[in-house]
Amino acid sequence: MEGSAPRRTRIQQEKRELILEAALEVFSANGFRGSTIDQIAEAAGMSKPNLLYYFRRKEDIHETLMQRLLDTWLAPLRELDDIGDPLTELRSYIRRKLEMARDFPRESRLFANEILQGAPRIKPMLEGELKTLVDEKATVIKGWMRAGKIARTDPWHLIFSIWATTQHYADFDVQVRAVLGADRGGDGRFEDAARFLEQLFLDGLKPKG
Amino acid sequence: MEGSAPRRTRIQQEKRELILEAALEVFSANGFRGSTIDQIAEAAGMSKPNLLYYFRRKEDIHETLMQRLLDTWLAPLRELDDIGDPLTELRSYIRRKLEMARDFPRESRLFANEILQGAPRIKPMLEGELKTLVDEKATVIKGWMRAGKIARTDPWHLIFSIWATTQHYADFDVQVRAVLGADRGGDGRFEDAARFLEQLFLDGLKPKG
DNA sequence: CAAAATTTTGACCGGTTGGACAAACGTTAG
DNA sequence: CTAACGTTTGTCCAACCGGTCAAAATTTTG
Numbered sequence: 001m002e003g004s005a006p007r008r009t010r011i012q013q014e015k016r017e018l019i020l021e022a023a024l025e026v027f028s029a030n031g032f033r034g035s036t037i038d039q040i041a042e043a044a045g046m047s048k049p050n051l052l053y054y055f056r057r058k059e060d061i062h063e064t065l066m067q068r069l070l071d072t073w074l075a076p077l078r079e080l081d082d083i084g085d086p087l088t089e090l091r092s093y094i095r096r097k098l099e100m101a102r103d104f105p106r107e108s109r110l111f112a113n114e115i116l117q118g119a120p121r122i123k124p125m126l127e128g129e130l131k132t133l134v135d136e137k138a139t140v141i142k143g144w145m146r147a148g149k150i151a152r153t154d155p156w157h158l159i160f161s162i163w164a165t166t167q168h169y170a171d172f173d174v175q176v177r178a179v180l181g182a183d184r185g186g187d188g189r190f191e192d193a194a195r196f197l198e199q200l201f202l203d204g205l206k207p208k209g
Numbered sequence: 210m211e212g213s214a215p216r217r218t219r220i221q222q223e224k225r226e227l228i229l230e231a232a233l234e235v236f237s238a239n240g241f242r243g244s245t246i247d248q249i250a251e252a253a254g255m256s257k258p259n260l261l262y263y264f265r266r267k268e269d270i271h272e273t274l275m276q277r278l279l280d281t282w283l284a285p286l287r288e289l290d291d292i293g294d295p296l297t298e299l300r301s302y303i304r305r306k307l308e309m310a311r312d313f314p315r316e317s318r319l320f321a322n323e324i325l326q327g328a329p330r331i332k333p334m335l336e337g338e339l340k341t342l343v344d345e346k347a348t349v350i351k352g353w354m355r356a357g358k359i360a361r362t363d364p365w366h367l368i369f370s371i372w373a374t375t376q377h378y379a380d381f382d383v384q385v386r387a388v389l390g391a392d393r394g395g396d397g398r399f400e401d402a403a404r405f406l407e408q409l410f411l412d413g414l415k416p417k418g
Numbered sequence: 419c420a421a422a423a424t425t426t427t428g429a430c431c432g433g434t435t436g437g438a439c440a441a442a443c444g445t446t447a448g
Numbered sequence: 449c450t451a452a453c454g455t456t457t458g459t460c461c462a463a464c465c466g467g468t469c470a471a472a473a474t475t476t477t478g
Contacts (some may be wrong), residue, residue, distance in 0.1 A: 009425095009475095010425090029326070030354065034243065038466095047428085048332075050425075058466065058467090087414065112325055115244070115384050116240075117238070117240065130384075157405035157406075160373045160374075160385060160402075161377075161409060164377035165369075165374060166371045166373055172369075172373075174328045176369060179343045192366060193366055197366075201413055204408075204409065206411055206412060207357055244435085245435065255457095257436090257437090258457060259457070262455070
């Protein structure tokens with residue numbers, strides 16, 4: 001039996017990383033079918049056959065990329081914990097997700113692309129691992145509601161709304177920039193978004209008093 | 210000079226509609242580059258050369274589809290009006306957008322695909338028409354804030370958050386269904402979402418009292 | 419160093435895809 | 449009927465794309 005960790009030379013380690021970085025760039029910008037091996041190879045600074053020496057098929061690159069992505073992508077939700085003040089916990093979660101949209105927009109778009117196409121490669125994971133995790137966190141949130149720490153609502157849709165609002169700033173970045181214009185579309189937009197989302201999720205839109 | 214409305218026979222009218230309907234189905238599911246003319250032709254029940262008789266290039270279909278989409282897509286925002294109670298207006302807007310996600314998910318995904326790829330074909334429209342419209346509505350919303358009718362926040366990010374949360378149910382439908390599971394993922398999910406979003410946008414998550 | 423193992427590349431292949439074209443088919447008006 | 453016009457299709461092509469292969473270049477190892 002082969003060990004589960006394939007033995008790799010130093011060059012293989014490095015080149016595989018190089019390819020994955022290049023592929024993230026290309027896939028996230030053009031989608032899976034919209035990207036060609038040649039594009040990835042060029043972005044990685046090597047010839048196509050050379051790239052195919054490290055990853056036998058185009059799908060293998062995508063699969064590897066997706067597996068790595070999912071671990072880090074769900075980390076913020078995993079950290080959502082029962083200890084500490086509920087509202088603070090949620091605020092931290094929103095902030096972390098927004099930071100990820102700011103710092104890893106390519107990963108967000110890669111994921112969005114996959115889901116948009118019907119998640120052909122990761123549907124089992126969504127129905128298994130992801131559902132389990134979300135259900136678990138929904139239970140935590142329900143506990144907070146029962147304890148009167150936060151208002152009663154649907155925990156699942158709460159999580160969806162956090163995903164949607166934060167990832168929007170990565171996935172729809174072009175639109176956000178276009179609408180905000182040159183002056184407000186700069187680096188400050190994430191701070192503005194953070195402030196807005198905090199207020200939205202905590203207090204909503206009803207005027208005070 | 211040719212008139213701006215190209216003269217078309219009855220058959221041309223019908224067949225073009227047929228093609229656009231088929232193309233919406235295919236493009237929204239596979240993206241532009243992921244879709245082939247053959248697929249669209251088959252979905253429209255005709256041969257490829259026949260389809261190319263009505264639309265000379267693949268891009269022409271996509272362009273026509275996108276132009277039509279944009280008009281209807283922004284209609285709800287255009288309706289956002291200064292008359293009537295502000296909170297009611299916003300609630301209506303959210304409801305209408307959610308209904309569009311429910312009734313026209315293919316249109317939503319087509320749009321999402323375009324933006325994700327960097328909006329190569331509609332960027333001018335985003336920076337022009339769309340920005341103008343949003344700026345205009347932001348002014349209306351600011352007026353409501355100044356009048357103390359709704360809480361003070363950033364009107365642009367408010368609009369983004371409404372777009373994000375509602376379109377999420379069309380664009381990330383697979384994920385939403387997977388997480389909710391067979392029992393809660395049925396038709397009721399849009400009503401649950403409507404209830405949740407209303408509460409979120411009006412009152413936020415802080416517990417009452 | 420020299421053999422062995424690994425890495426890189428140019429050339430090539432078969433399948434797909436967007437699109438062209440001319441010929442055939444159908445329809446309609448004089 | 450028939451000429452003109454609109455519609456449909458089979459065939460074909462050039463470009464592209466994922467992937468193979470054998471040979472050359474390079475690195476590692478004894």
